[in-house]
Amino acid sequence: xxxxxxxxxxxxxxxxxxxxxxxxxxxxxxxxxxxxxxxxxxxxxxxxxxxxxxxxxxxxxxxxxxxxxxxxxxxxxxxxxxxxxxxxxxxxxxxxxxxxxxxxxxxxxxxxxxxxxxxxxxxxxxxxxxxxxxxxxxxxxxxxxxxxxxxxxxxxxxxxxxxxxxxxxxxxxxxxxxxxxxxxxxxxxxxxxxxxxxxxxxxxxxxxxxxxxxxxxxxxxxxxxxxxxxxxxxxxxxxxxxxxxxxxxxxxxxxxxxxxxxxxxxxxxxxxxxxxxxxxxxxxxxxxxxxxxxxxxxxxxxxxxxxxxxxxxxxxxxxxxxxxxxxxxxxxxxxxxxxxxxxxxxxxxxxxxxxxxxxxxxxxxxxxxxxxxxxxxxxxxxxxxxxxxxxxxxxxxxxxxxxxxxxxxxxxxxxxxxxxxxxxxxxxxxxxxxxxxxxxxxxxxxxxxxxxxxxxxxxxxxxxxxxxxxxxxxxxxxxxxxxxxxxxxxxxxxxxxxxxxxxxxxxxxxxxxxxxxxxxxxxxxxxxxxxxxxxxxxxxxxxxxxxxxxxxxxxxxxxxxxxxxxxxxxxxxxxxxxxxxxxxxxxxxxxxxxxxxxxx
Ligand code: NDP
Numbered sequence: 149x150x151x152x153x154x155x156x157x158x159x160x161x162x163x164x165x166x167x168x169x170x171x172x173x174x175x176x177x178x179x180x181x182x183x184x185x186x187x188x189x190x191x192x193x194x195x196x197x198x199x200x201x202x203x204x205x206x207x208x209x210x211x212x213x214x215x216x217x218x219x220x221x222x223x224x225x226x227x228x229x230x231x232x233x234x235x236x237x238x239x240x241x242x243x244x245x246x247x248x249x250x251x252x253x254x255x256x257x258x259x260x261x262x263x264x265x266x267x268x269x270x271x272x273x274x275x276x277x278x279x280x281x282x283x284x285x286x287x288x289x290x291x292x293x294x295x296x297x298x299x300x301x302x303x304x305x306x307x308x309x310x311x312x313x314x315x316x317x318x319x320x321x322x323x324x325x326x327x328x329x330x331x332x333x334x335x336x337x338x339x340x341x342x343x344x345x346x347x348x349x350x351x352x353x354x355x356x357x358x359x360x361x362x363x364x365x366x367x368x369x370x371x372x373x374x375x376x377x378x379x380x381x382x383x384x385x386x387x388x389x390x391x392x393x394x395x396x397x398x399x400x401x402x403x404x405x406x407x408x409x410x411x412x413x414x415x416x417x418x419x420x421x422x423x424x425x426x427x428x429x430x431x432x433x434x435x436x437x438x439x440x441x442x443x444x445x446x447x448x449x450x451x452x453x454x455x456x457x458x459x460x461x462x463x464x465x466x467x468x469x470x471x472x473x474x475x476x477x478x479x480x481x482x483x484x485x486x487x488x489x490x491x492x493x494x495x496x497x498x499x500x501x502x503x504x505x506x507x508x509x510x511x512x513x514x515x516x517x518x519x520x521x522x523x524x525x526x527x528x529x530x531x532x533x534x535x536x537x538x539x540x541x542x543x544x545x546x547x548x549x550x551x552x553x554x555x556x557x558x559x560x561x562x563x564x565x566x567x568x569x570x571x572x573x574x575x576x577x578x579x580x581x582x583x584x585x586x587x588x589x590x591x592x593x594x595x596x597x598x599x600x601x602x603x604x605x606x607x608x609x610x611x612x613x614x615x616x617x618x619x620x621x622x623x624x625x626x627x628x629x630x631x632x633x634x635x636x637x638x639x640x641x642x643x644x645x646x647x648x649x650x651x652x653x654x655x656x657x658x659x660x661x662x663x664x665x666x667x668x669x670x671x672x673x674x675x676x677x678x679x680x681x682x683x684x685x686x687x688x689x690x691x692x693x694x695x696x697x698x699x700x701x702x703x704x705x706x707x708x709x710x711x712x713x714x715x716x717x718x719x720x721x722x723x724x725x726x727x728x729x730x731x732x733x734x735x736x737x738x739x740x741x742x743x744x745x746x747x748x
Contacts, residue, residue: 152503159499160695166525167697167705169555170416175704179345179585182361185353189361189580190344194247195240197304202326207300208232209658210321210331212307212594215244217337217631217647219288220265223295224651227269228659234331235297236323238306238595242297243288244339246281250374251365251395252402254281257535258642259462260428261441262448265644268441270294273433277464278425278535282375302327310334310598312626317667317747319627333661333669335654337631337647338594341584347390351561359578362395369577370406379406386574387411388566390558391581392418397534399581404542411549411573413566415557416531416697419505419524421465423537445645449724452641454490465535466641469528472497498527512540521552530696586700590614590715600625613714617679617741618730620650621671629654635683637726638718649727656734657742666744675741686720687713 153159172178182189209225211218214237225233239247246254256263260274264287267274272290275283292298302323309322313330321329344361346352360366367373371381379402387403388411389396397418403410443461450457451467456474460467476493477485506523513519522540524531542548551568553559560567565575589607598606601624609615609622616622619635631654633639633646661669698705703712719726733740 152506156495156499159502162525163527163695163697166555167695170698171705172698174348175698175706178348178704179582180348180352181585182344182346186346189346189364191364192238192240192304193364193366194250195304197240200325202323202328203302204328206318206330207234207332208662209234209333209335210319210329211235211335211337212310212321213237213244213337213339213631214239214242214288214292214301214303215247215337215339215342216265216288216644217244217339217650218242218335219291219295219297220644220648221335221337221631221651221654222297223266223269223291224648224655225658226295226297228655230655230658230662231296233297233300234329235292235301236305236307236321237301237303240304241289242292242301242303243285245342246285246288248342248363249395250281250285251362251399252370252372252374252376252379253398254374254395255279255398256281256284257394257533258466259448259464260284262444262462262642263644265648266291266294268438273430274428276425276427278423280376307594307596310596310628312598312600312628314601317627333627333629333658335629335631336594336598337650340632340643341586343585344580345583345585346580347557347582349390349558349561354563355561355565355575355578356563357565357576357578359580361580361582362391362399363584365399372402372406379403382406382408382577384408385576387577387579388413388573388575389579389581390566391583392416393581393583394418394532394534395583396581397536397539399579400548401536401538401542403579404545404548407547409547409549410545411551411566411575413558413568414521414550414552415555416699417522417524418531418534419502419526419528420508420522420539421468421501421505421528421533421535422508423535425537445642446724446727448642449639449645449727453639453722453724454494455722455724465533469494469497469501472500498529501528502526509540512544514544518543518550521550526697527693527695529701530693531699531701583700598625598628600628613711615676615680615714617671617676618653618733620653621676621742623671623673623676626668626670629657634716634718635679635714636719636730637723638716639723645727646723649730653730653734657739660737660739661744664744665746667747668743668745670743670745671741672743679741680714683717683720684710684713687717 211222214235222233222235260279270290306324308324311320318330319334321331344363358369370379372379386409387407390413392414447457447461451470473493509519509522553568558568565573604624616635620630631650637646639646696702
């Protein structure tokens, strides 16, 4: 069994050694777009397109994107009495990431009671602490039903153009189905992780066997279903999977049970903490007082981002590290809360946590060489932390083979398989668990480039990085609202919380605009500039630690400069402070930094 380093310095030296193996000069460019030969990887396999006449009427609000961002925005608008809402979604149904990602074992890492939005409003009780994909997708349907978003929705419809018409103070929304809508307001919730990416491995286009990306799981090939039926068509197949991130960790135990032979090609192991899922007791759930979900959200955000609360309501791997830091600081005789003391407590807690995670690998994986290769050598938050109670054990299946590449990745893909670690592995099927575009331009990911006042394109406005007020309003783009988390709370452990707050804010702004009869709502150039300056000075991004192993959290280990900082920066005082700030901002009724005006 591999020994743990005996000092903090030795741990850090190991982290740097492992990081250096993985830093590549091509950074984000190592990935290729899912186009050309791979275009079929992003087709909609779930709902056949329905013929319909194009629409060319006027609407009050066009909500672009039917994932959680669009759903919560639509719900909040309806609750504010704004009924004429048209939701436009490229998938055949709502659900966003949960519509597309139906791989076996898909499950949310964040506790359902805080992850699933609008639980009190819809009256839904999640069945388990960490719900599985089908239940999350069902909740998306529930939100759309409950808030009457389906009736006017344009599904299987992709927005292709968005252009401001200054004469009418309307957005012209064009789609791939020939629609030409005039929208008084538009909201854009196009999601941070929805364009699959592929590794640019030499020979990738030559593989002649079956292949697909995890975000469009091919159950026709594998057998089984997203509802958990076993994949019964793989028992005579040699299957390879490239990637060991959060997606792969969830589907590998299912593949290990089903495949004749399974080859897992690993570049960097994920950290696998305890999952500890359990059903939610209906009696306990019924005893929760009205307003409970807001309280839970606040409690989680407080603890997960280094704050202090009397109790930990969620009690999971996300809050655990924060609890440890808190306990360490309180245990000090001087209870020193200075930044240096907090940083030291964070490092000590992280060292302890990562040592536990590595020890867990030894406990659960029988083969010592495999166990050694599965140990993560970086701080827990350098990469997306994973939580699973079956993943590591999957490597005890004799038919499951870990092909560790010692940080170098797959060397080449051939017509009949994969070369990794100097060996050729013959395969019938190759699955790409290679993730999604993150560091690419917003407009490339959304698929359209809004044209604002005076013909300015969003891609031009943001050529040197994102510019906004609250991550939502962009000068020169009146009546358009971004639903996201960058340049706002930036709470990555619970994305829907960011989106629900954004939806609430947009509903308040639009209700005000309609009440005062404003034709246009726009942030002033000064407010936008001040906001960006404040954020830049605070410099709070999620990829700051230079010792981190590369990944999409830190621009693949490269310095992304000011542009990268602006694209990922959050409120300097953290997510909780942002949520409190934005609540005050929208409740005051002043909407400082926005101009409400009549048509010019
Ligand atoms: P990731 O980007 O996290 O993982 C991609 C994987 O592909 C990594 O293991 C990467 O290795 C590997 N890879 C890339 N290129 C190569 C190569 N040339 N050779 C070998 N391996 C390679 O994508 P995921 O789909 O796993 O997850 C994306 C995000 O989706 C997560 O971070 C999370 O935010 C979200 N998610 C959330 C879940 C939830 O519970 N809520 C579940 C699943 C996903 P390396 O690490 O070395 O770069």
